[in-house]
Amino acid sequence: MTGAINRIVIAGGGTAGWMTAAMMSKVLPKSVEITLVESEAIGIVGVGEATIPPIQTFNQYLGIDEKAFLKETNGSIKLAIKFENWRTQGESYYHTFGSPGANMGFSSFQHYWLRAKKELGLNASLWDFDLNYLCCEQNKFNKINSNNPIHQMPYAYHFDSGLYGQFLRRYSEKQGVKRVEGIIQHVKQNPNSGFIEGLQLEDGRQFEADFFVDCTGTRGLLLQQTLGVQYQDWSHWLPADSAIAVATEELDIIPPYTRSIAHNVGWQWQIPLTHRTGNGIVYSSSYCSDDNAMETLTDNLPSKMLGTPRKLSFKTGKVEKQWHKNVVAIGLASGFLEPLESTSIYLIQSAVVRLMKMFSTQGHYGSVINAFNRESDIEIETIRDFIILHYNLNERTDSDFWRDMRDLTLPPRLAQKIELFRDSGAIFNDQYDIFLDASWLQVMLGQGVTPASYHPNIDGMSGTELTNILTQLRQAKQAPVAQMMSHQQFLKKYTGA
Structure with missing residues (x-):
């Protein structure tokens, strides 16, 4: 060109x-x-109503006022996705935008937490050290004016x-x-x-x-x-080829997170906006009829339906x-x-x-086009692998769909990533991967992968010292939450709605 x-x-x-x-x-x-x-x-x-934190950078570069943006798009804050029934029915975990714990030197935080769980009787989950999670559980949000990395709380939007x-x-x-x-x-x-x-x-x-x-x-x-x-x-790798979407009335309490709820036929999304709730179900037509998917969705809606459900097909x-x-x-x-x-x-x-x-x-443009396509390929492939991860690590036994997803032949890079974490608790980051170590950590732990070991560097710390550090860190993460407004109070005050 x-x-x-x-x-x-x-x-x-x-x-x-x-x-x-x-x-x-x-x-x-x-x-x-x-x-x-x-x-x-x-x-x-028109179902892309949930985002991830880089949308803030996009809007800021354009010079868009956040308050006006939230008000004009009926937006809300998103701190995480809550995955329900994905590992087994009745269990849930969060994939938050935060990083559990804190940077503690040579080894990542999960290694300190793993040793305390295995040897010191720690009964706190990884998420108890995550400020985003603590806010989600209490439906709270407020902007924190602090340079302390412990209090960083990355967020995105629903709109x-x-x-x-x-x-x-x-x-x-x-x-x-x-x-x-x-x-x-x-x-x-x-x-x-x-x-x-x-x-x-x-x-x-x-x-x-x-x-x-x-x-x-x-x-x-x-x-x-x-x-x-x-x-x-x-x-x-990802056999889902259909979705049914429908809006319902706004919720009495608007949570600061997206819900992803696994069913025997696929999974359901719930995205809370200030004027309505976005809902849908994703499924594979090879495993589930449209009627069955529709019944599953309508039986699990959180509020009164608005309008007529619409079917989407994709590859x-x-x-x-x-x-x-x-x-x-x-x-x-x-x-x-x-x-x-x-x-x-x-x-x-x-x-x-x-x-x-x-x-x-x-x-x-010859070299530019090649570089653009190469970076684009790597980026979407790592996102693809991250999505496969959720499906493949399930332990559900209620349908052929979930059993078959456990038997996938995984992309080599993904298989290596899971194996490394299972053996050592280590995570390596790929170039152009938008999901950093904390994201992979939360999903692999949430889906039931428990590392067999932690880094030996952690053994250089006494049990008492480690316990004290984790106790202080947990208290530091919890401290801001008590002073926060509810998510809805924040939205009303911030946007003037």
């Missing part, structure tokens, strides 16, 4: 299109013309993704992005280079550009249908190249991973930021 880029067309709106437009309009010079083409006649998936898209549309249009309403009928290609040159709408209007972003969802109109980039199917996987010729696919046009760890919106953000960091309006 060579030549100047003066005009960019984003095909498709929704969260992916407007996040792309917002970031491009912020980063690129005003001389670059950005046009977004979308149609209100084409629906959006209405449709309202977020509208919020970013207003932002982008103020920045000069031109929105066009219309359905794309034809994609014009250069007969020699194969590059895309323009889009023709049903009413005959044509929009030419030097560079295109495919945000057309699972249709993949530009990258897949027009440029012929193939799709890698990962359903042999887990990714495109072989996210950037090809003069097209980058962002959002569902680039791939799909079920929303188990709230990574859908993050993958949009990550792709846009990566594109802008590597982007140039002049010059050659």
Whole structure:
């Protein structure tokens, strides 16, 4: 790819299109013309309502006021995901955004905790040393003005993704992005280079550009249908291919976490917003009928249903190249991973930021395209492995689905990670893995993997010294919670709602 880029067309709106437009309009010079083409006649998936902490960085870079954002998107705070029935029925654990314990020198905190559990009779769970967990259990939240790393409390948001898209549309249009309403009928290609040159709408209007972003969802109109980039199917690892989503009334108590509830047919999400609750069930049509999934979902809703449930179909996987010729696919046009760890919106953000960091309006792009695709592949593959981890480490016996998930042939990197932790309690971090050691630690422990040993460095500390340190650390983690407001009180005071 060579030549100047003066005009960019984003095909498709929704969260992916407007996040792309917002970031491009912020980063690129005003001389670059950005046009977004979308149609209100084409629906959006719109279930990506839970996020992970990097969304704060995205919003802050755009200069978005957090209070206004939460108010206009009916948002709430997210400190964690609570996994219920995933290991066995009746058990639960949290994957929080915090780090249990504290940095204690050469060895990670879990090694100190493991020794105290094995040899000193410690009856505290790992999560008792996690401030995010303590707040979740008491439905509390408040911003802590402290530089003490013990009191760090990373958080993300739950919000209405449709309202977020509208919020970013207003932002982008103020920045000069031109929105066009219309359905794309034809994609014009250069007969020699194969590059895309323009889009023709049903009413005959044509929009030419030097560079295109495919945000057309699972249709993949530009990258897949027009440029012929193939799709890698990962359903042999993640066989879920269906979801049913429905909104229900807001909850009396809005928890600061997402719920992920495993059932014999799959798993159910509950995402608490201030005006409603997002719900859905994810399942595999090879193991479960639509009627059975619908019955399971409706029997386990937390409040009165709003509207009609809608069925979604998908294929887990990714495109072989996210950037090809003069097209980058962002959002569902680039791939799909079920929303188990709230990574859908993050993958949009990550792709846009990566594109802008590597982007140039002049010059050659061969090496840039290769680097972009390589980083994108590693990132989505590590997220895929993290999702497989939850399924594979289950101990449920109530359905063929869960039994078969235990018998998966795992990706080599994931198999090595589990084996290392099981043998030694150690965790290694992969490049471009958005889930740090604390995340892998919580899920592996929560799913029942108990390390056989801890690091020998810990034996250099006396039992009394270790007990005292852990007692003081636990008290330090608990100290701020008593002074906090309830999550709902915080939202009302902070947003003025």
